[in-house]
Amino acid sequence: MNKPTSINEKLTATPATRPERLAAFRGSLSTWAARPSNQTFARNIGILFLVGIVFSLTTDRFLTVENLTNVLRQVSFVGITSCAVTLVMVAGGLDLSVGSVVAIAGVVAAKFAANAGWPLEAAFGMGILAGGVFGSLNAFLVVGLRINPVISTLGTLYMGRGIALLLAGGEPVKGVPLAFNDLATSTIGPISTPVFIFVTVAAVMLFIERKTLLGRWAVASGGNTEAARLSGIPIDRTRITLYILSGLAAGIAGIFINSRVATGDPNSGVGFEFDVIVAVILGGTALAGGQGTIIGTVVAVFILGVLGNGLNLLGVESFSQYVVKGILLVFAVGIGEVLRGTRRTLARLGRLSSLNIG
Amino acid sequence: MRELNLSIDHELLAVESLAKSYGGVRALRSADLHVRAGEVHALVGENGAGKSTLVRILAGATTKDSGEIRLEGIPVDFQSRAESMRSGISVIFQHANLVPQLSVAENVTLGVEQSRLGILRDSAQRRVVRDVLASLGSNIDLNRVAASLRSAERQLVEIARALLHESRLLILDEPTASLGTDEVTHLHRVLAELRAAGLGIIYISHRIEEVLAVSDRITVLRDGRTVAARDAAGTRTEQVVSLMIGRDSDLVAQTASHARPDVVLDVGGLNTETGLHGITFTLHAGEVLGVYGLLGSGRTELAHAIFGADPITRGHVHIAGSNVYIGTPRRAVRAGIGLVPEERVLHGLFPQLSVLENMSSARPWLYSRFGLVNEGARFRLVDAMARRLGVKAASLEQVVSALSGGNQQKVVLGRWLIGGSKLIILDDPTVGVDVGAKQEIYRLISELTTDGTAILLMSSELSEVIGLSDRVMVLNEGRIAATFSRGQMSEESILRSAHGLSA
Numbered sequence: 001m002n003k004p005t006s007i008n009e010k011l012t013a014t015p016a017t018r019p020e021r022l023a024a025f026r027g028s029l030s031t032w033a034a035r036p037s038n039q040t041f042a043r044n045i046g047i048l049f050l051v052g053i054v055f056s057l058t059t060d061r062f063l064t065v066e067n068l069t070n071v072l073r074q075v076s077f078v079g080i081t082s083c084a085v086t087l088v089m090v091a092g093g094l095d096l097s098v099g100s101v102v103a104i105a106g107v108v109a110a111k112f113a114a115n116a117g118w119p120l121e122a123a124f125g126m127g128i129l130a131g132g133v134f135g136s137l138n139a140f141l142v143v144g145l146r147i148n149p150v151i152s153t154l155g156t157l158y159m160g161r162g163i164a165l166l167l168a169g170g171e172p173v174k175g176v177p178l179a180f181n182d183l184a185t186s187t188i189g190p191i192s193t194p195v196f197i198f199v200t201v202a203a204v205m206l207f208i209e210r211k212t213l214l215g216r217w218a219v220a221s222g223g224n225t226e227a228a229r230l231s232g233i234p235i236d237r238t239r240i241t242l243y244i245l246s247g248l249a250a251g252i253a254g255i256f257i258n259s260r261v262a263t264g265d266p267n268s269g270v271g272f273e274f275d276v277i278v279a280v281i282l283g284g285t286a287l288a289g290g291q292g293t294i295i296g297t298v299v300a301v302f303i304l305g306v307l308g309n310g311l312n313l314l315g316v317e318s319f320s321q322y323v324v325k326g327i328l329l330v331f332a333v334g335i336g337e338v339l340r341g342t343r344r345t346l347a348r349l350g351r352l353s354s355l356n357i358g
Numbered sequence: 359m360r361e362l363n364l365s366i367d368h369e370l371l372a373v374e375s376l377a378k379s380y381g382g383v384r385a386l387r388s389a390d391l392h393v394r395a396g397e398v399h400a401l402v403g404e405n406g407a408g409k410s411t412l413v414r415i416l417a418g419a420t421t422k423d424s425g426e427i428r429l430e431g432i433p434v435d436f437q438s439r440a441e442s443m444r445s446g447i448s449v450i451f452q453h454a455n456l457v458p459q460l461s462v463a464e465n466v467t468l469g470v471e472q473s474r475l476g477i478l479r480d481s482a483q484r485r486v487v488r489d490v491l492a493s494l495g496s497n498i499d500l501n502r503v504a505a506s507l508r509s510a511e512r513q514l515v516e517i518a519r520a521l522l523h524e525s526r527l528l529i530l531d532e533p534t535a536s537l538g539t540d541e542v543t544h545l546h547r548v549l550a551e552l553r554a555a556g557l558g559i560i561y562i563s564h565r566i567e568e569v570l571a572v573s574d575r576i577t578v579l580r581d582g583r584t585v586a587a588r589d590a591a592g593t594r595t596e597q598v599v600s601l602m603i604g605r606d607s608d609l610v611a612q613t614a615s616h617a618r619p620d621v622v623l624d625v626g627g628l629n630t631e632t633g634l635h636g637i638t639f640t641l642h643a644g645e646v647l648g649v650y651g652l653l654g655s656g657r658t659e660l661a662h663a664i665f666g667a668d669p670i671t672r673g674h675v676h677i678a679g680s681n682v683y684i685g686t687p688r689r690a691v692r693a694g695i696g697l698v699p700e701e702r703v704l705h706g707l708f709p710q711l712s713v714l715e716n717m718s719s720a721r722p723w724l725y726s727r728f729g730l731v732n733e734g735a736r737f738r739l740v741d742a743m744a745r746r747l748g749v750k751a752a753s754l755e756q757v758v759s760a761l762s763g764g765n766q767q768k769v770v771l772g773r774w775l776i777g778g779s780k781l782i783i784l785d786d787p788t789v790g791v792d793v794g795a796k797q798e799i800y801r802l803i804s805e806l807t808t809d810g811t812a813i814l815l816m817s818s819e820l821s822e823v824i825g826l827s828d829r830v831m832v833l834n835e836g837r838i839a840a841t842f843s844r845g846q847m848s849e850e851s852i853l854r855s856a857h858g859l860s861a
Contacts, residue, residue, distance in 0.1 A: 031499055034506040037459075213473050216460075220468055223457035230443050230455065231469025231519070290459045 037293045040284030044299045047332060051303060055310035062310055069192070075305035076198035077102075077253040078272070079298065082279040083205040084249035086297045087215070088242045089280055092222035092289030095243065096153040097138055098250035098276055100160025102269025105131045105254030107164045110173035110264025113180055120179055124259075128251040134160060135247020139240040157273060164266040173264035181262035183255065194256045201249060206294045214241060222289025278329055279304055303328075369431070370395040370558040371416075371527055376425035377582075378411050385411040387582035389425070391560075393527065398549055398559045400569040400590065403579035404602050404853075406818060409562055412579070413529055416560075417449040418442030429527070448520035449529040452536070456512055458505035463487045465504050466518045490518045494548050510541040517548065528552065529560040534568065535654050546572050564652045566595045566857055580604050595859065603820075603849050613800070615828045615844070616807040617645035620678065622780050623812060625664065627673035632659040633836040637673070641781065646803065646813040648827030650820065652856050655833040657816040658700050661785045664814070665697045666690040677780065691720055696774025698767070700785040700816075706770040709759040713751050714740050716758045716769050721777040743772045748798065764795020771802065782806065785816045800826060820849050834858050 032038050055062040081098050088095045109127030112118040118126070134156065141152035188196045209215040217238040220228040228235055253272075258264050283300030285292025304325065311321050373391040377384070386408045393399045403409050414420045416427070418436030427434050429445055436442040442449075456465045463480070466487045472479045484500060491498060496514045498507070507515065513533060520528055530549075534542045549559055549572060563569050569576065570590050578586040578601045586601050620643045628637035634656050641647050651657045662668040664675050666684040675684050680693045687697070699705035708716055717740045718725065725736035740754055747768040751761055758769055767787060774782050784803070788796045803813055803826055817823045823830055830847050832839045832855045840855040 027499065028501070031502050031506075035459075035503050036505075211478055212476050213471055213478060214476060216464060216468075216471060216478065219459055219464075220457045223459040224455065226439075227455045227457050227468065230439055231523070232440060232444070233469050290457065 037284050037291055037296055041293065041296050041299065043332070044283065044296065044303060047328075048299060048303050048306065051306050051310065055306070055313070059310070059313045061313050067309065067313070069195075071302075071305045071309045072195045072198075073192050074309065075301050076192075076194040077257050078275045078279055078304075079198045079301040080194075080201045080256075081246075081250045081253045081272070081276045082283070082297045082301055083202050083294050084242075084246040085276050086280050086283065086285050086292050086294055087205065087209065087218050088239075088246045089285045089287070090209075090222050090289060090292040091218040091239050091242050092225065093142060093239055093243065094149040094153055094277075094287075095135075095138060095246045095250075096150070096273050096277070097134065097156040097160055098246065098253075099269040099271060099273035100157050100164060101131045101134050101247055101250035102254035102257055102272050103164035103266050104134060104160055104167070105251040106258025106268050107168045107173060107264035107266050109255050110176045110180065110258060111167065113177055114173055114175040114264075120177070120183070124183060124255045127255040127258075128248055131251020131254060132244055132248040135244040135250075136240070138247065139243035142243065143236050143239050161266075161270075168264060168266040170266065172261075172266070176263045178262065180259055183259040184257075185260075197252060197256070201252070202294060202298055209294050214238060218242060219290060222291075224290070275304070278325070282329055282332055368395055369393075370429070371560075372426075372428040372431075373412070373416075374426045374428075376412065376415065376427065377423045378415060378420070379423055380411075384582055386415075386422075388584070389579060389582065390584040390587065391577050392587065393558045393560060394575075395526070395558050396553055396556045397574040398553050398561050398572055400573035400576040401560055401562045401579065402564075402566065402569055402576060402598060402602065404820070407579040407602070408582040409579055410531075411582075413449060413531060413560075413562065416442065416447060416527075416529060418447075443523065443525075446524060446526035447529065448516075448523065448525035448527070449531065450513060450516045450520070450533065451531050452533075456504040456507075456515060459503060461501050461503055462491075462498050462507070462515055463500035465515055466490065466522060468519060470522050486522070487518065490521055491515075493551070494518060495544060509536040510538070510545070513537075513545065514548070517552075521552075525557070527558045527560070529562070531562050532564065532653065533561070534563060534565065542568070564654075564857065566598050570595065570598070578602060595857075599853055599857065599859075600850065603853060613646075613804045613826055615645075616804075616810075617828050618643040618810060622678050623664070623814070624676040624678075625673070626676075628660075628663060628670060628675065629672040630659060630663045630668055630670055632656070632662070632668050634659055634663060635836045637663075637838060639831060639838070639841070641812045641814060643780075643810040643812055644807045645829070646807060646815055646827045648823035648830040649814065649816045649833060650818075650823045650830055650852055650856060651833035651839075653818075654835075655856065656836040657818075657833060658785055659836070660833070661697060661699070661783045661814070661816055664690075665695060665783060667697075679780075694778070694780035696720070696779040696782040698770050698774070698782065698784045698787055700789070702763070702766055702770060702789075703759070707758050707766060709757075711758060712755045713744065713749065713758055713761070713769055714754040717743060717754075717772045717776060720773045724777050739776050740772075743776050747772050747775075747802065762795070764791040764798070767791055767795065767799060768802075771799070775806075779811060781812045781814065783814045783816070786818055787815070788817075788819065788822060820852060824849065824852070832856050 061067060085095050085098065105127035108130040109123045112123035112126045113120055138153055138156055141147045141156070142149045184194060186193045217233050220233050221235045221238050225235065254269065257268050261268070279301045280292070280297050281287070282303065283292065283297035285297065307325065307328065308321060311324065369392060371391065371393040373389060376386055376389040378386040389408060389412050391401070391412065401409055415422050418439040418441050421437065422435065434445060457468065460468070463484050467483055472483045487500060491514065494514050494517060496511070498511050504512065504515065517528070533545060537545065553559060561569065561573055570593060573590045576588060576590045576593060576598065577584055578598060580602060585604065621640050622643050623641040626638050629635055637660060639647070649657055649660060659668065663670055666686045666689055677684065677693045677695060684690045684693060703709055708719070714737065718736050725732050725739060737754065744754060749768045749772065750765050758766060761769065787799055791799065807813060815823065815826060824847055828844060830842045830852060832852055834856055839858065842852065
């Protein structure tokens with residue numbers, strides 16, 4: 001421990017000299033670096049730049065405004081959902097159901113537009129609301145009935161797919177007005193609407209994470225449930241809110257994804273949940289909870305987007321892309337563990353050789 | 359620091375005739391404890407005297423069977439830890455209860471965050487946090503994550519949190535166990551200030567001299583009863599120790615010695631990362647070497663180091679007749695060492711598996727070839743051993759978690775007896791075992807030594823160590839404090855050296 005100083009001593013202290021300021025800066029830098037999430041963040045920024053540089057050098061079609069805007073548009077759906085799922089996982093939960101929520105939201109919106117003849121804005125609103133309702137179902141199972149989140153949301157993933165197929169009668173909803181497609185293709189100012197919404201959702205989630213009780217409680221609930229409980233933190237309410245937010249976010253992604261294909265497709269969003277989880281984990285969120293940041297997730301979403309885009313430009317077929325993304329996930333997330341393990345083994349071997357072995 | 363508008367010297371906590379049993383074991387029989395506001399009250403007692411049970415009840419972690427607890431005159435009966443916390447009791451356990459991913463400031467304000475419409479107002483509160491920490495004489499960087507703090511710093515963060523939660527009673531459980539000398543001095547200064555501010559503090563420690571120096575009053579527990587409550591001033595360490603032991607301790611009848619001259623285990627200059635320093639001793643065939651020490655003295659660590667479960671940084675562990683370096687439990691088993699661990703269910707058993715599976719798990723080569731199990735041979739081996747040990751189970755197929763503590767212990771022991779062991783390490787073998795099974799385990803130990811098996815008996819029960827051991831080695835803070843042979847050992851001398859006093 002440092003030598004204790006009282007506040008008064010601090011106030012009357014002479015202004016810091018340059019080396020002192022430098023030491024203070026180094027101190028705060030090491031404080032920053034001591035957070036695992038910051039380490040992951042630094043690593044991911046490195047990966048993002050590395051991937052970007054490699055693609056800039058290997059194909060001249062990569063580093064263009066048009067292409068990068070394209071990347072942004074492609075990642076926006078996963079991005080919107082990943083931000084919400086990040087907070088669910090930080091609070092010690094998991095949401096696998098988002099892929100099915102995408103389909104439900106799309107089908108519900110399309111049904112209201114086609115069959116009920118609702119105005120499109122209202123129909124899309126109902127789609128998002130359907131996502132929120134599904135989020136509350138997850139919350140009920142996980143928080144209310146205390147069913148393990150993996151099991152609960154794996155179950156709702158199946159249920160949701162089935163519900164979407166039942167609602168739509170097993171095929172894309174017919175009779176959807178052409179304007180259903182406008183949402184995904186429209187722009188707000190110079191920015192395409194999905195990208196705008198992604199940025200907005202990310203900003204809101206970032207605010208929730210950093211500046212609200214909900215964000216603080218999420219970390220406490222997932223980081224040390226016992227300490228959170230003893231401090232009187234409403235763990236259940238926190239988790240319920242986050243599950244509903246996750247459902248709403250997946251609903252938003254769902255109406256965009258379905259607007260893009262101009263109908264409500266009950267088979268949309270298959271495998272979407274894995275894209276989301278991969279981004280969240282790559283972004284440094286711990287499966288055990290407590291750890292993870294929105295900014296980390298956003299960077300990871302970009303890494304995956306840029307990687308897919310660059311490989312496409314290079315003409316790498318999608319089968320190989322899966323392999324590359326899988327390797328990236330395993331190595332980026334696992335490498336820290338591997339390095340630590342190696343260091344331990346080396347230390348052990350070093351000790352062994354210095355020991356008096358029979 | 360916030361203003362404490364408590365009057366000093368009124369009775370803050372009154373505990374009367376508190377009793378609690380776990381299963382058949384009576385952890386607390388009749389405990390009394392009276393703590394005034396503005397005093398540091400020490401709670402001392404031997405291992406198993408009931409201190410932790412008393413604390414657990416006050417913390418709301420478990421409920422009382424009978425007796426009364428009054429907080430500022432109002433009877434309370436906590437059903438949960440949150441309830442106890444809300445009533446103004448903060449317990450600071452050895453292992454800090456912080457959220458590792460949150461910063462110092464965030465941990466201190468956890469649960470009492472200032473906010474408007476759900477939006478945090480951190481900057482205003484940071485000043486409060488800094489003031490509270492400063493009043494505790496600490497200038498920890500508020501942005502550091504809790505995971506990166508040292509134990510002394512974590513403790514102060516927890517105390518700061520307790521203050522923000524407006525706690526009236528602070529319970530510190532072995533607060534100095536992992537602190538350096540300067541840190542201990544600092545903590546004591548902090549406690550003096552909190553006392554002056556009107557808080558009641560219950561201070562639990564094994565270090566009697568430290569306790570007498572820091573506290574105003576002292577309550578001694580023995581066998582679940584309060585045997586003394588007196589002013590700390592004028593009380594001598596020796597008096598406290600003899601109060602802790604009492605006169606009428608039930609001695610286990612000393613068993614005959616079966617020690618032979620040949621050395622089975624030779625440990626020299628053993629140092630480990632877990633805190634053992636320069637442990638040197640030999641153990642002979644048929645000998646029982648008792649190892650006594652307080653919590654944190656290194657008993658379990660020694661068992662683990664010999665068994666190869668924890669890495670050794672310096673020194674050697676040799677087992678007779680085998681020249682291998684024991685670096686892993688697997689090699690230890692091959693060399694003929696068996697370990698009956700302290701945490702029976704956690705480390706000793708496969709709770710969902712049968713008695714048969716559990717007892718046959720150590721030496722599969724006795725009943726299998728090329729990875730194929732000879733079920734008949736395995737059954738015969740286990741059956742014979744279960745009969746010999748008198749394991750009371752419906753059948754060998756019974757799930758082991760359904761057995762009583764004593765029978766579970768026999769299963770773990772039996773695992774090492776199948777195929778025979780040169781050395782068996784027993785780490786507190788009779789904890790949570792009823793009296794009858796205890797006697798059987800004692801009989802077994804004696805029986806094993808006649809066959810030449812060496813026994814290393816770690817125990818927190820003095821009478822057990824004295825009754826069964828040929829020699830007793832006392833550990834204190836990872837070092838050998840003293841070794842006693844049969845003729846020299848007494849409860850008093852052993853306990854004195856365990857407390858770091860000269861024997």
